[in-house]
Amino acid sequence: MTDEPADGPLRTADVARETGYSVQQVRDLERLGVLPPAPRSGNGYRSYAPVHVHALRAYRGLAGAVGPVAARQLLPELRTATLAEAASAVGAVHVRLARERDEALRAQQALRAISAEADVPGCERETDAMTITELAAALGVRPSTLRFWEQEGLVSPERVTSLRARRYGPQAIGAARIVAALRGSGHGIPAVREIMGSLHRIDGLEETRRILQRRLDRIAARTVALLLAGADLAAVVTSAEETTATREGRRRS
Structure with a gap:
């Protein structure tokens, strides 16, 4: 008190x-x-x-x-x-902090799926593709931010229609969640690019796990x-x- x-x-x-x-x-x-x-x-x-x-x-x-x-x-x-x-x-x-925590947890879930090369049993799965507007809203960023991440090679849509509309499938959505969490924890674009490129290595996965856990600990504090x-x-x-x-x-x- x-x-x-x-x-x-x-x-x-x-x-x-x-x-x-x-x-x-x-x-x-x-x-x-x-x-x-x-x-x-x-x-x-x-x-x-x-x-x-x-x-x-x-x-x-x-x-x-x-x-x-x-x-x-x-x-x-x-x-x-x-x-x-x-x-x-x-x-x-309070809502903002809760949303940041939720996004970091979803990023952890995506990382576990990448680690196992399959969905984690018992966890919610992103089964439907999202448009750029839907994904941006889910992440709390602007569509232009997703386009920028695409230009930087961080997240790529899994399909672009004949009308140039982007569609993001489960893998791209998971990657976007990890990028959003890394950016939210203060990592610059070059560092995020390096981390995302290392996710299929054991050391890269472990370092990303530590980063996301530190992010959750900081949100808790x-x-x-x-x-x-x-x-x-x-x-x-x-x-x-x-x-x-x-x-x-x-x-x-």
Whole structure:
């Protein structure tokens, strides 16, 4: 459980101590909009409140889940969103992580099929061919990305109709899933090309297995970071909701 921050007003040093950031980092993150602006006291010093501590803790978890750039963009949006909008935005991050995990698992399944030169017993099989649009949607990429992978020799359609429409069979779909997982784990095109070319070697299969497992481990760590940030995210969202309600009440009175 996350410790409840001390009641405000808090100094910059207090916020730094509560969150594990340095005093300069607290100031920098306020400047970047991660924190709501802190009011100044009569002597000019910043005066923070518990919501600033919650915001920094939430930022740490979000940064671990989606990266610092996306976290810096999302957190200010949560502070100005309605409760329903904020809940939807956080839910979307969970969905994104779940989809990445699902794709990595499917890539593992495809790799096992390649390793055995047959489908893995008990696992779902891709029996139907897919169009480029269908495969792109399944992978969460654009059709142009699949065309680029084709140009780079990473994935090739198993049939191109007379109208130049691409059809991807089970083997091509499996290869595309592995490429998508490798690209998602940060591998560049040359590295992916080398890995895909080595899949029929024992050492190539083992290295790809390790890469995909590391990908799954990293997704799990990101998911845990998001879960740990849950209480602080809720505090940030509800604080914004209470502030909005107070302002509305003042307008009506």
